Amino acid sequence: AQTVTQSQPEMSVQEAETVTLSCTYDTSESNYYLFWYKQPPSRQMILVIRQEAYKQQNATENRFSVNFQKAAKSFSLKISDSQLGDTAMYFCAFMKQKPNTGNQFYFGTGTSLTVIP
Amino acid sequence: GAGVSQTPSNKVTEKGKYVELRCDPISGHTALYWYRQSLGQGPEFLIYFQGTGAADDSGLPNDRFFAVRPEGSVSTLKIQRTERGDSAVYLCASSWTSGGATDTQYFGPGTRLTVL
Numbered sequence: 001a002q003t004v005t006q007s008q009p010e011m012s013v014q015e016a017e018t019v020t021l022s023c024t025y026d027t028s029e030s031n032y033y034l035f036w037y038k039q040p041p042s043r044q045m046i047l048v049i050r051q052e053a054y055k056q057q058n059a060t061e062n063r064f065s066v067n068f069q070k071a072a073k074s075f076s077l078k079i080s081d082s083q084l085g086d087t088a089m090y091f092c093a094f095m096k097q098k099p100n101t102g103n104q105f106y107f108g109t110g111t112s113l114t115v116i117p
Numbered sequence: 118g119a120g121v122s123q124t125p126s127n128k129v130t131e132k133g134k135y136v137e138l139r140c141d142p143i144s145g146h147t148a149l150y151w152y153r154q155s156l157g158q159g160p161e162f163l164i165y166f167q168g169t170g171a172a173d174d175s176g177l178p179n180d181r182f183f184a185v186r187p188e189g190s191v192s193t194l195k196i197q198r199t200e201r202g203d204s205a206v207y208l209c210a211s212s213w214t215s216g217g218a219t220d221t222q223y224f225g226p227g228t229r230l231t232v233l
Contacts, residue, residue, distance in 0.1 A: 043206060044224060046224075093159075105152075
């Protein structure tokens with residue numbers, strides 16, 4: 001079974017500073033995908049960034065980047081130049097590709113991030 | 118529509134009642150997923166549709182839960198004889214296909230179900 005662990009229930013960061021959210025996962029799969037989703041109070045889950053496990057290069061999307069350590073099964077999210085709009089719950093997710101029955105997602109319990117003005 | 122929509126936004130019901138939750142996926146998306154998100158938790162998989170058929174319903178907690186997608190677009194999650202433990206946010210997500218390496222799931226805003 002796949003498990004995703006986010007050990008930081010709550011975090012805060014000063015506006016314009018950098019913050020890193022941690023995520024570890026456990027799997028026996030060799031090919032999988034990892035995601036960070038943002039869930040603001042509106043409840044809408046928004047994709048932040050995605051990483052393919054077979055790629056060694058860390059994914060980057062503007063102010064968001066990941067540190068993917070496959071051997072350690074670690075997938076942290078770094079937010080640079082934090083903005084007030086980054087305040088939200090952040091979920092780390094693991095996706096196992098299942099061509100016949102649908103890709104299966106497993107989510108962590110989330111980290112509540114507050115950006116302080 | 119531009120994104121996944123879900124109705125109602127909030128639903129309050131009494132224990133033992135029947136409820137239906139609706140999901141409108143992004144136009145053209147053939148894959149549709151239902152998740153349940155309890156307070157303080159991440160979403161948990163319930164059921165997956167590819168087209169009109171439920172390809173994987175292994176996440177449904179018991180036979181009180183049922184979902185349909187008769188025309189391969191809109192889906193309805195149905196809960197019979199609701200219990201207080203069913204209170205949660207029910208999220209729907211869709212993607213172009215499923216099983217593909219580049220499939221990204223796009224989520225709706227969810228329906229918050231409260232069973233009194």
